[in-house]
Amino acid sequence: MNANARPFQERLRNAQLQSGSALCVGIDVDPRRLPEGLAPDRRGIEQFIRGIIEATADLVSVYKPNLAFFEALGDDGPPLVRSTLAAIPDSVLSIGDAKRGDISTTAERYATALFEVFGFDAATVNPYQGWDSVEPYIRDPSRGAFLLCKTSNPGSVDFQDLLCEYQGQRLPLYEVVARRAVEWAGAGNVGLVVGVTYPEDLSRMRQVATDLPILIPGVGAQGGEASEALERGARPDGTLAIVSVSRQVLYASSGADWAAAARAEALKLRDALRVPAPSASG
Amino acid sequence: MNANARPFQERLRNAQLQSGSALCVGIDVDPRRLPEGLAPDRRGIEQFIRGIIEATADLVSVYKPNLAFFEALGDDGPPLVRSTLAAIPDSVLSIGDAKRGDISTTAERYATALFEVFGFDAATVNPYQGWDSVEPYIRDPSRGAFLLCKTSNPGSVDFQDLLCEYQGQRLPLYEVVARRAVEWAGAGNVGLVVGVTYPEDLSRMRQVATDLPILIPGVGAQGGEASEALERGARPDGTLAIVSVSRQVLYASSGADWAAAARAEALKLRDALRVPAPSASG
Numbered sequence: 220m221n222a223n224a225r226p227f228q229e230r231l232r233n234a235q236l237q238s239g240s241a242l243c244v245g246i247d248v249d250p251r252r253l254p255e256g257l258a259p260d261r262r263g264i265e266q267f268i269r270g271i272i273e274a275t276a277d278l279v280s281v282y283k284p285n286l287a288f289f290e291a292l293g294d295d296g297p298p299l300v301r302s303t304l305a306a307i308p309d310s311v312l313s314i315g316d317a318k319r320g321d322i323s324t325t326a327e328r329y330a331t332a333l334f335e336v337f338g339f340d341a342a343t344v345n346p347y348q349g350w351d352s353v354e355p356y357i358r359d360p361s362r363g364a365f366l367l368c369k370t371s372n373p374g375s376v377d378f379q380d381l382l383c384e385y386q387g388q389r390l391p392l393y394e395v396v397a398r399r400a401v402e403w404a405g406a407g408n409v410g411l412v413v414g415v416t417y418p419e420d421l422s423r424m425r426q427v428a429t430d431l432p433i434l435i436p437g438v439g440a441q442g443g444e445a446s447e448a449l450e451r452g453a454r455p456d457g458t459l460a461i462v463s464v465s466r467q468v469l470y471a472s473s474g475a476d477w478a479a480a481a482r483a484e485a486l487k488l489r490d491a492l493r494v495p496a497p498s499a500s501g
Numbered sequence: 502m503n504a505n506a507r508p509f510q511e512r513l514r515n516a517q518l519q520s521g522s523a524l525c526v527g528i529d530v531d532p533r534r535l536p537e538g539l540a541p542d543r544r545g546i547e548q549f550i551r552g553i554i555e556a557t558a559d560l561v562s563v564y565k566p567n568l569a570f571f572e573a574l575g576d577d578g579p580p581l582v583r584s585t586l587a588a589i590p591d592s593v594l595s596i597g598d599a600k601r602g603d604i605s606t607t608a609e610r611y612a613t614a615l616f617e618v619f620g621f622d623a624a625t626v627n628p629y630q631g632w633d634s635v636e637p638y639i640r641d642p643s644r645g646a647f648l649l650c651k652t653s654n655p656g657s658v659d660f661q662d663l664l665c666e667y668q669g670q671r672l673p674l675y676e677v678v679a680r681r682a683v684e685w686a687g688a689g690n691v692g693l694v695v696g697v698t699y700p701e702d703l704s705r706m707r708q709v710a711t712d713l714p715i716l717i718p719g720v721g722a723q724g725g726e727a728s729e730a731l732e733r734g735a736r737p738d739g740t741l742a743i744v745s746v747s748r749q750v751l752y753a754s755s756g757a758d759w760a761a762a763a764r765a766e767a768l769k770l771r772d773a774l775r776v777p778a779p780s781a782s783g
Contacts, residue, residue: 349656
């Protein structure tokens with residue numbers, strides 16, 4: 220997977236063409252929620268993640284393991300991140316949902332952990348500390364950094380919605396983040412995280428960040444609609460949106476049919492999240 | 502250490518009285534920078550961290566392991582975090598410098614990793630996602646969360662300095678964070694991170710957050726003065742500042758005398774960072 224050195228947006232486009240879908244499955248595994256027949260230990264979690272990936276890999280363009288759930292497993296965390304990434308086929312991208320943010324030398328260590336130790340294709344990054352906290356994640360044009368912009372949670376109003384003075388305008392903080400991301404996206408490998416739970420903000424961020432990929436959480440358990448996420452978050456040609464769903468797929472059934480149930484949910488979502496192939500005329 | 506269930510500020514005060522010092526030593530171990538005689542592997546890193554703690558524990562009130570450096574070690578990371586915490590005496594607090602920030606259910610997993618799996622006494626938290634991303638870290642009044650406010654790096658100007666409309670005033674974003682932190686600090690266990698590299702901002706944040714602990718990076722390798730950090734960051738009675746120094750202590754010598762050299766640096770810093778005992782009259 221890491222030998223793939225094409226520019227990040229090209230890799231994303233290829234993954235979406237291969238699956239025909241903007242679907243991203245978030246891997247947020249809580250051992251207390253494993254389905255029937257799986258032990259709440261390292262082996263059970265590994266079986267579960269592998270089973271979910273095998274049941275859905277042809278339907279998704281991106282998997283998004285959430286690091287918090289791995290870290291809560293202590294010593295089992297890093298080996299489980301590695302076995303998860305090993306189970307993802309080369310045609311599907313991985314985003315390490317880490318939301319890291321730290322100053323330059325420390326950011327470099329986090330980027331090393333995510334991109335070299337684990338081998339993620341991209342990571343989510345918290346922009347609060349500014350440029351030198353983002354730069355280590357975008358040095359390699361084949362890997363991407365998705366900056367938190369307008370997040371899907373209720374608390375996102377606390378700071379992200381503050382009106383700020385920026386270049387003679389009054390803009391919400393999340394829009395300033397989007398505008399800086401556009402400036403920083405020289406190699407095309409900077410993206411945004413914008414939740415579908417604030418649908419008008421998602422539409423607006425697509426207008427501001429015309430050529431940036433947008434990772435869109437908030438579908439399913441958080442209340443958003445997959446099709447709305449794609450309509451508002453994609454470019455007019457249907458590209459550059461990544462719609463993330465976690466619990467709706469992972470925990471589609473708590474019974475022994477969990478893998479088949481996950482596939483059935485992923486199929487429905489794939490159909491709601493079709494990415495058109497380019498027309499023959501290009 | 503975790504049996505200590507007194508309120509966080511009381512625990513901090515006790516640690517500072519015991520050592521007589523506001524000194525916090527950041528543990529940012531890069532295996533490429535280990536001194537003479539130590540192998541760049543798990544055992545060498547463990548020896549180094551243990552040696553640094555043994556050489557300095559009576560002089561410091563807080564150790565601040567930086568999670569990025571542990572995560573870059575892959576599978577060795579979690580065991581080394583645990584052995585680091587095990588080496589810290591009960592009289593000294595630990596802050597997990599993780600700068601995590603995520604939405605509610607995920608934030609709970611991060612808090613579980615930091616406070617239950619590892620057993621840190623406090624953590625640094627990125628406030629960008631708002632209240633529900635902070636709340637899981639402050640449920641236990643004996644543990645603290647230090648919110649990134651005005652950080653020590655050059656990029657901190659990019660977003661933290663933006664002027665925002667807040668309650669009829671125009672305030673820099675970092676000051677809005679400080680004001681929200683004051684509102685959220687019901688149990689006294691919310692603190693701020695403010696770098697001494699922006700000294701006037703540090704003085705101002707002490708005025709805004711009268712009763713909150715402030716963790717102050719930026720001394721030493723980043724150019725700030727320890728005594729200035731204490732003067733500007735502490736309350737008038739000399740309390741509630743935690744002045745963090747990493748490389749100046751850790752890498753005081755690259756020779757075989759590294760432990761003695763670390764102690765000599767910590768002694769100098771302790772003397773610059775004296776916390777007065779309360780007067781007999783209270």
